[in-house]
Amino acid sequence: MNDDDRSPVRLRRRCFLRSALVAAALPLLPARAEQGGLRVGLTPVFLDDQMSFLTRWRVWLERRLKRSVVFVQRGSYREVMDLIRGGKLDFAWICGYPYVRYRHDLRLVAVPVWRGRPYYQSYLIVPADDRKTGSLADLRGKVFAYSDPDSNSGFLYPQYRLASQGENPTTFFSRSFFTWAHRKVVEAVGVGLADGGAVDGYVWDTLAEFHPGLTSATRIIERSPDFGHTPFVARRDIPAAEMRQFRGALLDMPADPEGAQLLRLLSLDGFVAGQPALFDGIARMAMRVGKV
């Protein structure tokens, strides 16, 4: 991480804290009591903390759905999952791993399309000045950074890789820690705090586009196979009309000028309805690691 990047990052962190505080006050209201309001859960795990972007998106959704929308942000997938499974959220943008774990409590709404396909990869990264490390196996006894324990790309995939090589994922690294955001995994590896890290390939590539200073301090040593991209899900008992309206709004985003602009900020092409089978690969890995 060089000096030019440091202060924007810190600014964002403060932005996040502010939005978290705002969000923390809201869920005290019973979610279902507000008849008109849609509650949408988000995490900073893969979404960059951008209040202005989220405001624009919320305004766009409200205009589109003709009802109020509340983004509920939480620091980890687990908190968002607890909320949606408890029926306190209507929709949530989560990762494929929690989806496959709780697919019976959830309904799939839409899957992002990135570079023309509803897939993404997990990248294993090391500091750019580390020229020796060539694979995950070389990181034995080192410090490793995960993003979120419920993240597919930032946790499940490296765990699966180690397990499939016959390693014990809990003892393979000397130390490991969670940063609760993919972007921060890139930072941790970039400054050398961690010797390696697992990161969402979509986040890494987007960062490489908008903040090349961050990603240039890291080097990708492994790319995972394709996995179903981070899905929008709904609580199980979502009314059919709401489900249809919300999905329609997401799918229509590319056709709308403002929606297209929002997608460009997300580096996404759009959304597709998607099938649960997209996430079978993740489900197999989860099974192998034994966490389903």
Added chain:
Amino acid sequence: MIALDDLSLRWKIPLRVMAAVLGTALAVTAALVTREYDEMRQNLESHAKSLARVLANTLVTPVLHDDIWRAYEILQSARDPAAIAPELQADVVMVTDAEFRVFVSSRPRDFPIGASPARQGGAYARLRAALMDRKSTEQQVIEPADSVHYFVMSPLVADGVALGHVILGYSKISFVPRFIGLVGRAAFVTLLVLLLILPVSWFAARQTGAPLLALADAMRQVPGELGSARLPDLPQNKDEIGQLGDAFRRMVGELREKQELEEQMIASQRLAAVGRLSAGIAHEINNPLGGMLTAITTYRRHGNGDPLALETFSLLERGLDQIRNTVAALLVETKAKDRSFAPADIDDLLILVDAEAAARKVTLHVGGRLQSPLPLPATLLRQIVLNLLLNAVAAADHGGKVRLGMDARNGMLHLSVCNDGAHIPDSRMAHLFEPFASGREKGHGLGLWVVYQIVKQLNGGLTVDSEPGNTTFRIEIPYGEP
């Protein structure tokens, strides 16, 4: 240093004052800079200590929860990359666990997670020893002599148990630039103050030395140039230098009096010796002279009238008469019987001198008159006044003035004769009253000698003041009241 000791006070006093001013300025500046340095150092330390305390309190939870990233973010937030005071910026911040292994550090590449900071060697190895020595729940400041860093260590305490330490490493030299700036500013201000003070001090010091220098100058003229010693330049005030000046003035005055007395005494002794000598010679000459003159008179009366012999004896008689007159002039003797000196005597004398004065167009003035005859021998007094008046007329400039002053009071006759002619040079003054010491071609040079002899015999006194344009002879003669 001898050269410095011999230096004139003209330079020595100002130089010493300059040295004192410079020394004071340097001492004050050094004291201020030292104080500022200490303050800077204390600020830095207290800042570091409070930062370490805050970090230690904040980091307890992340360390307890093993949340490395959160701890790292806290460390990062304690660093301000655009700090106004870079010396307040910790060079390295790290959190160590109970076994002195890095939990997290602000420089992960130098202090990776799980490694011992002692691996870096040097001061870091010493830190561990310091941690073991002390009670682990106290904050410590450690300043290893061989390290460019000094460290502030604050324990991470949860429920009375030390989980580890927060260690802040500060560069010892990071505040050197600021310190140099401080010294520069202090030097500049000192220089400005010196620029103002130095000329003033220099002037004041010169003023202090000036009276001493004047005194020294005057002293150098003693005793060689006693007459020209510039006494009025001496300090007049009442301080010690002024007192020295007074003493010096008194001393010079006394020296001058002594010198004059000596000169007068020598002149008197010489005159007395000359007087005795001439009196002796006169007696020795007068005895055969009387015989020779008697012999010539006898021959004239009883001789055979040989014309050649008579002519020869006339020649001899005239010669012998001249010798007798000269000897008589040398040998001034008070006649036992003489009439008193009367006011009319002055008138006679003026008539006698008038012709000579008229010839030289000299004006005669007479100041004062005698009211009555004085019991003093008239012949001798007439001789004195006549001689002095004739001398004065001769000495006066053509068309000049001569003044005769007289006064008789309380048994003392005061006479004074002045003329406005050229003054008597010093070289002549010493021998003025000796016989045949005349500076003029005319006269036999016995005038003043006679005056002196008469005044002496009458127990009087005689002084001469001569300066350009005014030469005055003053005579005092005591007389008994009739």
